[in-house]
Amino acid sequence: xxxxxxxxxxxxxxxxxxxxxxxxxxxxxxxxxxxxxxxxxxxxxxxxxxxxxxxxxxxxxxxxxxxxxxxxxxxxxxxxxxxxxxxxxxxxxxxxxxxxxxxxxxxxxxxxxxxxxxxxxxxxxxxxxxxxxxxxxxxxxxxxxxxxxxxxxxxxxxxxxxxxxxxxxxxxxxxxxxxxxxxxxxxxxx
Amino acid sequence: xxxxxxxxxxxxxxxxxxxxxxxxxxxxxxxxxxxxxxxxxxxxxxxxxxxxxxxxxxxxxxxxxxxxxxxxxxxxxxxxxxxxxxxxxxxxxxxxxxxxxxxxxxxxxxxxxxxxxxxxxxxxxxxxxxxxxxxxxxxxxxxxxxxxxxxxxxxxxxxxxxxxxxxxxxxxxxxxxxxxxxxxxxxxxxxxxxxxxxxxxxxxxxxxxxxxxxxxxxxxxxxxxxxxxxxxxx
Numbered sequence: 001x002x003x004x005x006x007x008x009x010x011x012x013x014x015x016x017x018x019x020x021x022x023x024x025x026x027x028x029x030x031x032x033x034x035x036x037x038x039x040x041x042x043x044x045x046x047x048x049x050x051x052x053x054x055x056x057x058x059x060x061x062x063x064x065x066x067x068x069x070x071x072x073x074x075x076x077x078x079x080x081x082x083x084x085x086x087x088x089x090x091x092x093x094x095x096x097x098x099x100x101x102x103x104x105x106x107x108x109x110x111x112x113x114x115x116x117x118x119x120x121x122x123x124x125x126x127x128x129x130x131x132x133x134x135x136x137x138x139x140x141x142x143x144x145x146x147x148x149x150x151x152x153x154x155x156x157x158x159x160x161x162x163x164x165x166x167x168x169x170x171x172x173x174x175x176x177x178x179x180x181x182x183x184x185x186x187x188x189x190x
Numbered sequence: 191x192x193x194x195x196x197x198x199x200x201x202x203x204x205x206x207x208x209x210x211x212x213x214x215x216x217x218x219x220x221x222x223x224x225x226x227x228x229x230x231x232x233x234x235x236x237x238x239x240x241x242x243x244x245x246x247x248x249x250x251x252x253x254x255x256x257x258x259x260x261x262x263x264x265x266x267x268x269x270x271x272x273x274x275x276x277x278x279x280x281x282x283x284x285x286x287x288x289x290x291x292x293x294x295x296x297x298x299x300x301x302x303x304x305x306x307x308x309x310x311x312x313x314x315x316x317x318x319x320x321x322x323x324x325x326x327x328x329x330x331x332x333x334x335x336x337x338x339x340x341x342x343x344x345x346x347x348x349x350x351x352x353x354x355x356x357x358x359x360x361x362x363x364x365x366x367x368x369x370x371x372x373x374x375x376x377x378x379x380x381x382x383x384x385x386x387x388x389x390x391x392x393x394x395x396x397x398x399x400x401x402x403x404x405x406x407x408x409x410x411x412x413x414x415x416x417x418x419x420x421x422x423x424x
Contacts, residue, residue, distance in 0.1 A: 001192055001193060001196050002196075004193045004196040004197050004200065005196040005197070005199060005200040005203075006200060007197065007200060008196060008197040008198065008199060008200015008201045008202075008203070008204060009200040009201075009203050009204040009207065010200075010204060011197075011200070011201055011204060012200060012201035012202060012203060012204020012205040012206075012207070012208065013204040013205070013207060013208045014204075015201065015204070015205065016204065016205040016208035016209065017208055017305070020212070020304055020305050021305055024300065025302045025303075025304055026273065026298045026299060026300050026302045027300065028270070028273060028297065028298070028300055029269035029270045029272065030270070031270055054264075055264070056247070056249060056263060056264045056276060057246075057247045057263065057278060059246060059247075059278065059291075068247075068260050068261075068262045068263050068264075069262070070260040070261065070262065071246065071247065071260060072246065072260075073246065074246075074280055074288060074291075076288055078288070078289070078290075078320035078321060079288075079291070079320060081320070082291065082318065082320065084278065084291060084293065084318075086247065086249075086276055086278065086293065088264070088266070088268070088271065095268075095270070096268035096270060096271060097270050097271075098270070098271060098274075099266065099271060099274060099276050099295055101276075101278075101293045101295075101316055103291075103293075103316065103318050103324065105318060105320065105324075107321075107323060107376055107377050108377075112318075112323075112324065112376045112377075114316065114318075114324055114375055114376065116293065116295070116314060116316040116326060118274070118295035118297070118314055119270075120270060120271055120273060120274045120297035120312075121270065121300075123312075124295065124314040124328060126314075126316070126326035126373060126375060128375045128376060144326065144373050144375050145326050145328065145371075145373035147312070147314060147328035147364075148312065
């Protein structure tokens with residue numbers, strides 16, 4: 001009987017090791033990416049943010065603009081010109097796939113607008129926007145850095161506010177449309 | 191029948207021995223020394239409170255032991271972001287003066303391997319320092335020694351809490367020396383690529399609410415010379 005017990009101990013150790021090795025401890029829910037190929041190189045991917053339902057935080061010095069209402073935004077002088085927002089971010093199928101931050105500030109008299117998009121199963125993107133809006137209400141910016149799936153990619157991101165005109169009772173006020181264009185770095189064929 | 195009971199008892203004891211061995215694995219040690227702590231270059235140190243109630247915003251799926259703050263903040267309950275937390279914190283300099291804002295997104299990593307002592311989290315920081323500029327930090331963090339030295343003892347304690355002093359670097363990559371990668375985006379940081387390390391100092395932890403007294407620190411090694419100046423000199 002003692003032999004059977006020790007055999008069980010060995011089997012228990014082996015089974016626990018095998019289970020820990022084979023079974024994933026973390027399994028992120030992954031939505032299929034909806035990416036289209038651009039005619040002149042690179043790939044496009046569109047995201048959007050439904051406002052106000054996807055807004056997690058708005059931090060700004062203007063009184064009454066804080067979200068949630070009980071948010072304690074720093075009142076010290078250096079923070080007076082900052083506006084920081086956190087959002088949930090959706091894909092073209094309207095499924096939430098990540099979170100994003102948008103920071104607007106003034107640096108040496110010039111506007112600074114920067115986005116970070118974070119997709120748990122894929123990676124993150126850091127984008128530095130051109131503060132001047134382009135024709136059609138677009139603002140464009142360059143991808144400065146990316147992690148994991150986005151590491152080593154260059155490209156651009158455009159942002160545009162689109163007001164909702166559907167008049168549906170549960171429709172958002174509008175949406176922030178983001179369109180990313182990814183361009184891979186050229187690699188030597190040798 | 192008695193042989194079957196012996197076998198089942200042995201299986202259970204074996205699994206417990208294995209779990210104890212994984213938790214107490216002496217080959218996985220806390221990393222208190224980073225390459226940045228011995229650098230000759232200038233460093234930028236930013237500290238923040240790692241207690242959710244002291245942050246500007248802390249949100250997660252709402253089912254974590256760390257409660258979202260403020261109370262009515264939108265929670266990340268959708269399946270693709272359920273294992274993610276978003277935090278906005280005030281950042282302080284070495285004199286404990288508020289100097290900037292940090293936004294951190296963290297997600298549990300699918301590369302987690304408990305057998306190897308790796309409880310990994312993929313995270314990014316966006317840091318904006320008014321008057322100086324903004325930068326982006328990408329890193330993978332390993333919380334294994336934190337879990338082993340702080341969380342498990344808290345659960346083992348009769349009071350469901352842990353008190354002491356735990357200091358460790360949580361940054362584990364992607365840099366070859368276990369450093370995070372910082373990309374400067376605006377102001378004086380624009381165009382710079384820098385290494386960084388995030389560390390935690392925990393003094394009290396509760397099994398009910400998570401960190402009770404804890405601070406985090408981001409240490410960034412600043413470049414000795416701006417790359418544009420470098421290329422102009424070349």
